[in-house]
Amino acid sequence: MKYSDHANQQALSQVPLWIERFDRHRTLYLFLALAVYLFANNTINASSVWMEHNRDGVTDLNLWEPFVWEYTSALSTLILFPFLAFAFNRNPPRLTGMGRQFLWHLLATILFSAAHVSLMVAMREFLYALAEGNYNFGPWLREYWYEYRKDAWGYVFFFGIYHLLRLAYSRIKGEASLIAENEPAPSTDIAQKPPEHFLVKKLDKEFLVRVGDIEWIESSGNYVNLHSRGRIYPLRSTLKEIAERLAPAGFSRIHRGLVVNHNVIEHISFQPSGDGEVQLRCGKQLNLSRRYREPLKQALA
Structure with a gap:
């Protein structure tokens, strides 16, 4: 295959404007996209909880409570976003060392869930205190296990989406490789x-x-x-x-x-x-x- 430097530069310069803008503030845009998704998803969850408690038209649950539960969970996840990005980049999916990868990510899910639960419970207790109420998380071991299952699944979901989007984006923008990395070198000097x-x-x-x-x-x-x-x-x-x-x-x-x-x-x-x-x-x-x-x-x- 023959290449022309002029043709290459002209083709590579035809990069969509949105890619250039995205590259300048990539972390910010990812954070905003995650925020939109979490708050949209958790708003639906909160409204579903409220509707479930009002099926018979009588409930002792205040309207604001399910929204506090869901939004504190979403906000805690956003605060921990740098940890998630580090974990995903530190051990991306590979076909080798899968046992080691599994153990590393298992530990990451435990740490993520512990931090997530601690943050959202602290926020809920603060907000309930402002409303002159009392938030009762329940028995910690049982409730942590309940939350961990959801957090671990969320971690796996975000891990997959993160790397799929990264792969797709790299193919759109262009990913580099050494041009001769798969070609045998004729001599040590040339190599x-x-x-x-x-x-x-x-x-x-x-x-x-x-x-x-x-x-x-x-x-x-x-x-x-x-x-x-x-x-x-x-x-x-x-x-x-x-x-x-x-x-x-x-x-x-x-x-x-x-x-x-x-x-x-x-x-x-x-x-x-x-x-x-x-x-x-x-x-x-x-x-x-x-x-x-x-x-x-x-x-x-």
């Missing part, structure tokens, strides 16, 4: 050379991204994000691996989560603490850790 291009698979098409066009690389869970001409392409790799692979091409690690292309650096500023900032020609500022200050100076020299 050690840095790649000149990354292969980007976007839906049913393939494009090339020049290594020289990559401005910086950031760590993102089990992936690294390649930033090239305003676009972001995820690559399944560790930052350490990609930094070592691209070092001969003029890339240096400047932070535990960042690698920069020497050719796009405009200037570097240092602080009295030893840390600093790397200003790129595109206007982006990257943090420079004191740990990588001297290695960067040596690489630039």
Whole structure:
């Protein structure tokens, strides 16, 4: 298959505007989508509880109570959203080490449920106190088991949705891979050379991204994000691996989560603490850790 750099750049530049906007505030949009889903779902649950208690037209349940129960549960889940994202990224679905994955996620569900129950019970007791009422959670062991079953199922549901959406989005936006990762190298010397291009698979098409066009690389869970001409392409790799692979091409690690292309650096500023900032020609500022200050100076020299 033959590739043209001009054609590749033109095709890759045709990225829908919504993808660009989503990438700028991806975490915020995910949080808002989760909030909308939880509060819509829990509003339906609360109204269902109220209707069940009023089937005979007589109930001692106040209208606000089921909404307090459901909304405190939803709010507690939103507060724990960073924990869920960490858990999902820390151990994504793999076909190897499945026993270890199961145990890790089992522990995560227990911790998530314990935190979720503690938060929502505290909120309910506070709100009932404001209404001059008394909230009784019931026997903790029995009620925790009751809540854990729902929390564990919710964890599994969100885990599946999270990774399905991530897979679909990466295919729409374009996911990178080393162009020669499956091709045998004819000699050790060639195998050690840095790649000149990354292969980007976007839906049913393939494009090339020049290594020289990559401005910086950031760590993102089990992936690294390649930033090239305003676009972001995820690559399944560790930052350490990609930094070592691209070092001969003029890339240096400047932070535990960042690698920069020497050719796009405009200037570097240092602080009295030893840390600093790397200003790129595109206007982006990257943090420079004191740990990588001297290695960067040596690489630039």
